[in-house]
Amino acid sequence: MIKILIVDDDVLICQVLQDFFELKGYKIFTAINGEDALKVVEKEKPHLVFLDIDLPDISGMQLLPEIKKIDSTAKVIVITGYSEEEKINEAKNKGASDYIIKPFSLAYLQENIMYKVYEQLFEDLRNEHQELGSTYEQIVFALAKILEEKDHYTKGHSERVANYSVEIAKELKLPEDEIRILSQASLLHDIGNISIEDTILNKQDELSDNEKEELKKHTLTGFEILNIIDNLKRHSTIIKYHHERVDGKGYPENKKGKEIPFLTKILTVADAYDAMTSNRPHRKGMLSPGDAINKLLENRGTQFESEVVDVFKDILIKKQIISNESFQ
Numbered sequence: 306m307i308k309i310l311i312v313d314d315d316v317l318i319c320q321v322l323q324d325f326f327e328l329k330g331y332k333i334f335t336a337i338n339g340e341d342a343l344k345v346v347e348k349e350k351p352h353l354v355f356l357d358i359d360l361p362d363i364s365g366m367q368l369l370p371e372i373k374k375i376d377s378t379a380k381v382i383v384i385t386g387y388s389e390e391e392k393i394n395e396a397k398n399k400g401a402s403d404y405i406i407k408p409f410s411l412a413y414l415q416e417n418i419m420y421k422v423y424e425q426l427f428e429d430l431r432n433e434h435q436e437l438g439s440t441y442e443q444i445v446f447a448l449a450k451i452l453e454e455k456d457h458y459t460k461g462h463s464e465r466v467a468n469y470s471v472e473i474a475k476e477l478k479l480p481e482d483e484i485r486i487l488s489q490a491s492l493l494h495d496i497g498n499i500s501i502e503d504t505i506l507n508k509q510d511e512l513s514d515n516e517k518e519e520l521k522k523h524t525l526t527g528f529e530i531l532n533i534i535d536n537l538k539r540h541s542t543i544i545k546y547h548h549e550r551v552d553g554k555g556y557p558e559n560k561k562g563k564e565i566p567f568l569t570k571i572l573t574v575a576d577a578y579d580a581m582t583s584n585r586p587h588r589k590g591m592l593s594p595g596d597a598i599n600k601l602l603e604n605r606g607t608q609f610e611s612e613v614v615d616v617f618k619d620i621l622i623k624k625q626i627i628s629n630e631s632f633q
Contacts, residue, residue, distance in 0.1 A: 308349055310334045312342040312365070313357040313384060322355060325411050339363035339371075346375045355405075358385040358392070366395060373400040384409075462579055467491035469575035469617070474568075476616050487568045490543040494572055496530055497523030497544075524548055524557050543569045547576060550608045570610035574601060574617055577609070595627045 309331050311322045319335040326333050334349055336342035339362050345351065354372060358365040369381055380402040385392065393404050405414065470491040474484045498506060501523060505516050512520065524545055531541035546560055546569045553561030581597040592600065598618055605614045621627045 307353070308332045308334065308351040310336065310342065310345050310349070310351040310354045312336045312339070312354060312360070312368070314338065314359075314361050315357070318357075318384075321411070325414070337361075339365075339368045342368060343371060343375065346372050346379065350376050351379060354379055354381045356381050356383050356401075358383055358387070358396070366392075366399065369396065369399045369401060462583065463492050463495060465579045465583075466494065466572065466575045469578060470571050472620050473571050473575065473613060473617050476620055477571075477612075483568065486539055487543070487571060490540040490568065491572050491575065493531065493540065494527070494544050494547050494576060495523060497525065497527030499530075500526045521548070521556055542566060543572060547572045549573070551610055552607045555608070567610075570613050574609050574613045577601065578617065594621060598627055 309326050311319050311333065312335075313319050313322075314337045316337065319337070323333045323335060334345045334351060336345055339360050342354075342356075346354070356365045356369060356372070360368065365383055365385075369383070372379055372381060381400060383393075383396045383401045383404045384407060385396075385404060386407045387393075388406050396404060467488050471484055471488050474487050479487075498520075501520060505512065505519055508516070524547065528541045528545035531537040531544065543566055545557070546555075546565050549555035549558070549560040549565050549569070551562055551565065551570070553559050578597050578601060581592045581600060582594060583591050598621065601609055601614045601617070605611045618627075622629065
């Protein structure tokens with residue numbers, strides 16, 4: 306779980322920030338002076354510190370290098386009432402990752418600060434993957450949170466795709482360890498989107514050809530992100546090929562048939578179904594479950610693995626999401 310320390314002698318600011326981040330599921334610590342802040346850093350090793358420059362016992366500018374001395378990986382964002390470039394540069398030279406000028410809104414915090422922070426935390430996970438290898442489920446959770454903050458559509462989409470994938474795998478009676486890997490890979494299948502510009506991810510109009518090509522890179526980026534972590538190498542391969550087609554006309558490597566991992570074929574069907582039955586920023590208008598199944602059936606044996614499509618159709622019929630009359 307991501308830990309955040311808020312250091313400010315203004316109790317109201319501490320409370321507002323604490324409420325804001327606790328709603329996101331993070332572990333929050335607060336301190337109203339430098340001495341207490343250093344104790345928390347020493348004991349809890351927070352990932353992120355919001356540090357007020359003006360503290361009663363020691364200035365935030367003095368406290369900043371002490372925090373970095375205890376934990377060099379901690380990301381520190383200074384909170385200041387000054388807009389002077391000199392003070393801001395001094396804070397950055399002492400190790401601050403970013404700054405906030407009072408007064409600030411929570412919307413500003415979300416839009417302008419958190420994306421940068423998550424990308425930095427993500428780099429730490431990459432650099433420290435060998436130490437974290439035995440707790441890779443925590444890595445999966447952390448990566449999913451990073452992606453969720455970057456691309457808000459991904460949260461609901463990835464969770465639904467994971468659920469669909471698990472249902473298909475269970476119906477196929479796959480081993481439990483295979484189902485677990487598939488579930489985690491499905492949750493992270495769009496992790497490569499973290500490298501895509503926000504203007505493309507959140508574009509309200511149809512994407513241009515160049516933008517579509519840029520978006521396609523997320524499969525390889527996702528592979529590269531996860532492949533460096535020993536316990537996620539299998540996941541990385543599943544993710545890499547989730548836009549391949551069984552007829553070899555997909556991307557990124559034009560894999561076909563048995564060249565595509567079977568777990569990937571399950572993910573591909575689940576991903577396509579959810580994409581068709583939900584809105585995307587650049588493509589409004591979703592299909593009904595019956596129409597989406599028809600699309601899967603039309604591309605059965607060319608884009609999608611036939612067995613997987615058939616099993617998924619039966620699942621939706623059993624759950625009464627579609628009826629026998631819903632498809633051709």
